[in-house]
Every structure is written in structure tokens, then in C-alpha cells.
Amino acid sequence: MPSVKVNKIQKLFGKMKAVDGISFEVKDGELLTLLGPSGCGKSTTLRLIAGLERPDAGEISVGNKVLSSNEKKIFTPPEKRGMGMVFQSYAVWPHMTVGENVAYPLALRHVPKEVQKEKVRSALELVGLGGLGDRPGTLLSGGQQQRVALARALVFEPETLLLDEPLSNLDAKLRESMRIELKALQQRIGVTSVYVTHDQAEAMVLSDHILVMNQGHVEQEGPPREIYENPKTQFVMDFIGQVNYIEGKVVEVTPQGTLVKALQAPGNSSLQCTRLETTRGGQDVLLCIRPQDMTLYKEKPPERPNVWMCTVKVAAYMGDHEEYELTHGDQVLKVSGPASLKLRAGDNVFVELVPEGIKVWERKK
Ligand SMILES: Nc1ncnc2c1ncn2[C@@H]1O[C@H](COP(=O)(O)OP(=O)(O)OP(=O)(O)O)[C@@H](O)[C@H]1O
Ligand SMILES: [Mg+2]
Known part of the structure; x- marks a missing residue:
């Protein structure tokens, strides 16, 4: 899987710099977490990578492909970026079955019905929902709905997976077990991933790298242990763990x-x-x-x-x-x-x- 590179990306809303020239790289198969308090620009950064927002400056590339660059006047629309996405509100469509929900991205891409069937079956298997394809979307627990959203993001075998607080609607216990499950799954399929959360414990468990954000800029980047043991700023020390x-x-x-x-x-x-x-x-x-x-x-x-x-x-x-x-x-x-x-x-x-x-x-x- 290719790496994701974000170079000096900036996004303004009016005069407010929601994302203020941040850079990072997520290496092949790794999971990087954007961690920080509410309003620090995590979701905006993720939406810029997805192509759901247009940056005011900077460059985003996946592997050797530049997806977005103000300088080179490149902007690839979201559906051409080959990225799977999971959001906080898992948006499982109630009028569809589990299988139809998961098949949706394939239908959009005009994948033949027979191929769809097989891919949906294996995506559901992957997230531990094998055999539930015919169940109505409404008859699922929170954790199961989250898994459907994940299967839907993975079904077209994306090169990149973007997740924005995907576990925050779940109760504490389920959240903890889903964290570990998600990490195991991400490692197994080796998809390069960017994860957004404001929960430091979640970031510690899941991440290869953590990027601590504050007011649109990067406070510190590093593996979880380094961030925890050697915080470079008081903000980082205060945000990660008890002090x-x-x-x-x-x-x-x-x-x-x-x-x-x-x-x-x-x-x-x-x-x-x-x-x-x-x-x-x-x-x-x-x-x-x-x-x-x-x-x-x-x-x-x-x-x-x-x-x-x-x-x-x-x-x-x-x-x-x-x-x-x-x-x-x-x-x-x-x-x-x-x-x-x-x-x-x-x-x-x-x-x-x-x-x-x-x-x-x-x-x-
Ligand atoms: N479409 C928009 N129009 C104007 N301002 C916006 C828009 N989207 C986000 N913002 C502002 O940009 C800043 C960063 O928002 P963002 O959603 O990226 O934060 P976040 O880190 O994801 O926060 P949270 O943890 O609460 O989800 C906030 O001050 C927010 O109010
Ligand atoms: Mg957010």
C-alpha cells in the first residue's frame, strides 16, 4: 500500500486558520492518529485528505500521485481518490439490508453483481459479521453498525482508510474491545490509515504514530511511547495522561x-x-x-x-x-x-x- 504525504497544508474558514500549514507522512501500512482537543482541526485535516474540502495551500499525495496541490493546480475529486472512510455517525442506511449497505460503494463503481456478492461476503467476514448480510440495517447493535460502516469502507479494497472518531458513539466497554479489534484488522490488511480522535487512550492503543494537534498546528509527532514519555511541550504533557x-x-x-x-x-x-x-x-x-x-x-x-x-x-x-x-x-x-x-x-x-x-x-x- 502506498504512503500518504501531507505537505504544508492549510485551510482557512474566513480568517480563521482551521489547519495552519501542517505536514506529516503516513508510511506504507501504518496507522497515524490525529489527536487533539475539540476544534483543533483534526476533522478538517482528514476532510482535506479525502478531498471533501479544498485546501488554501499545500500538497497532498498518495504514493507517487499528487491528489491535491494549489501550486500545481491539481485537485482530484473524492470519488477518484480510492479512499475508504468511516465517520462518527456510522450512517448505516436503515432501508437497506446489511449486505446492500456494504455493497453500496461497489454499486457506485458499477462492479458486476456477482463480483459484488463475493466482495460483500468477504468484507462482512473480515469485520466479524459473516452471515448477517440479509439482516435489515435497523436490527443491529451499535457495535455491529460500526462494523458495517467499516466493511463498507473496506469492501472496494481502498489504498487508504480514513476514520473520524469511529468509536465515539459506542459505550465504554464496546469501545475498548473495538479498539483492539480495529487495530488487529488494520494490521492484518495493512491498509495505510489516518485516524482521528480526541481520546488519548484510544490513540495510544491504535497508533504507530501520533500527531498531537493544537489550534491548527502540530505540537508533536512520534510513536505513542515517545509522546507519552518525552512530551516536548506542556500542552502535550497535559493532554496525554494524568499530570x-x-x-x-x-x-x-x-x-x-x-x-x-x-x-x-x-x-x-x-x-x-x-x-x-x-x-x-x-x-x-x-x-x-x-x-x-x-x-x-x-x-x-x-x-x-x-x-x-x-x-x-x-x-x-x-x-x-x-x-x-x-x-x-x-x-x-x-x-x-x-x-x-x-x-x-x-x-x-x-x-x-x-x-x-x-x-x-x-x-x-
Ligand atoms: N465548514 C466550516 N465552516 C466554518 N468553520 C468551520 C467549518 N468546519 C470547521 N470549522 C471550524 O474549524 C475549526 C476546526 O474544526 P474541526 O472540525 O477540524 O475540529 P476537530 O478537531 O475535528 O474538533 P472535534 O474534536 O470537535 O470534532 C473549528 O474552529 C471549527 O469551528
Ligand atoms: Mg472532528
Whole structure:
């Protein structure tokens, strides 16, 4: 399957830059996710690739074929782009059977009836709906309708698959299982795919690459692990996963690391941080730490830096683990721990804030 290349693509609505010169490449057989908050331009980017919107600048190509270029005055209409599409509202037509729904793109392409039949049968098989071809479209569960939409997008063996929040109409449990199913299917058929979601967990599970978008531009691109472990901006760190914020002021920078006063903690107790190449004494900083970079102890662990005695404010039992809201003076921390700790509101607990897990950003007043 060919790769998809998007080069400095731009789309304006009036004066608003919905997509502001973004570039990326989805390699052969990979799945790239456009991830970002509502209104950041994800759907517009996908619609530009599909040819449902005309760009104001930039170039889009699949393999060696340029599909859209303002400079070269090329614009291939959507039906000639050979792309399968699945949207949030899965749009299964109720007056048709499942089989007729799936056959629709083939009928549009004047594929002979006999060939249609065989292709529909194998597309339904592919999405786990084998044998349901004669069922009316209305008699399907949400998950089944989503599969019909997927079969319809795949039935003409597209080179590219575009998916815009295809799972967001499903309940939480179904969504989770469909995620994994979708990933397995995409890998099996190896179709180059662009996926849109604002759900970071979904993006992590599904993607080979994630492109984090904010207000029409790219904040960061990379494999899920890299985005999660090395967020380049505060926006990315905040958007992907849970974060605790600690307002601080740099005390001193030494070769071993940097000492930061935590302003909301009692007596401005300080924290050792390691990742502080660019800081200087007296600087206002914002420390960010994820719950999994904090360890809870009932007894004070000896000789470790960054151990705070905290009070449990809220303890939420989650079955396999517990989530706690703790305070250390006015500093609030959200931490999770094993259910076996059995901490209750009012208990004291020791929290280690692992220096390597603390990320430091400049704090603007
Ligand atoms: N046809 C249009 N006319 C005018 N403005 C539009 C149009 N389509 C989108 N926009 C605006 O462009 C911006 C980007 O919209 P887009 O639909 O791409 O966002 P999104 O990231 O998909 O958001 P969501 O997660 O809510 O679906 C938004 O501010 C939106 O209001
Ligand atoms: Mg959208």
C-alpha cells in the first residue's frame, strides 16, 4: 500500500486558520492518529485528505500521485481518490439490508453483481459479521453498525482508510474491545490509515504514530511511547495522561541536578529534579509529575530524596487499584497505588516523587 504525504497544508474558514500549514507522512501500512482537543482541526485535516474540502495551500499525495496541490493546480475529486472512510455517525442506511449497505460503494463503481456478492461476503467476514448480510440495517447493535460502516469502507479494497472518531458513539466497554479489534484488522490488511480522535487512550492503543494537534498546528509527532514519555511541550504533557502540577522556584542548579522549592508545600520544602538543563537560580518553574512516577509508602523509606509526608483526602477504590487525592500543606497530589495499601481519608502516607519523573517547564506569571 502506498504512503500518504501531507505537505504544508492549510485551510482557512474566513480568517480563521482551521489547519495552519501542517505536514506529516503516513508510511506504507501504518496507522497515524490525529489527536487533539475539540476544534483543533483534526476533522478538517482528514476532510482535506479525502478531498471533501479544498485546501488554501499545500500538497497532498498518495504514493507517487499528487491528489491535491494549489501550486500545481491539481485537485482530484473524492470519488477518484480510492479512499475508504468511516465517520462518527456510522450512517448505516436503515432501508437497506446489511449486505446492500456494504455493497453500496461497489454499486457506485458499477462492479458486476456477482463480483459484488463475493466482495460483500468477504468484507462482512473480515469485520466479524459473516452471515448477517440479509439482516435489515435497523436490527443491529451499535457495535455491529460500526462494523458495517467499516466493511463498507473496506469492501472496494481502498489504498487508504480514513476514520473520524469511529468509536465515539459506542459505550465504554464496546469501545475498548473495538479498539483492539480495529487495530488487529488494520494490521492484518495493512491498509495505510489516518485516524482521528480526541481520546488519548484510544490513540495510544491504535497508533504507530501520533500527531498531537493544537489550534491548527502540530505540537508533536512520534510513536505513542515517545509522546507519552518525552512530551516536548506542556500542552502535550497535559493532554496525554494524568499530570500533577507543582508550582516552584529554582533554588540552585548543580551538576547532580536542580533543587526546586515547592511553593504550596509546608515550609517550601524542596524537590530534587534531574531534567533541568536550561534552568537558573531564582527562576519560576512548573513541575509536572505523572501518578506512576510517584510511589506510596506507609513507613518513611530511609535515605531517599523527595519523600513527602501527605494526608489522604480522598481514597477511591477501583477494584485492581486505588486512586488517592493527597495533600502536603496546600499542595494537592493525585496518586494511584495498589488496593492492598488500604489507605483511608485522614491517614498519613509517604510519597516519593521520583526525580527522573519530574518534568520542568518555565512558569509564566
Ligand atoms: N465548514 C466550516 N465552516 C466554518 N468553520 C468551520 C467549518 N468546519 C470547521 N470549522 C471550524 O474549524 C475549526 C476546526 O474544526 P474541526 O472540525 O477540524 O475540529 P476537530 O478537531 O475535528 O474538533 P472535534 O474534536 O470537535 O470534532 C473549528 O474552529 C471549527 O469551528
Ligand atoms: Mg472532528
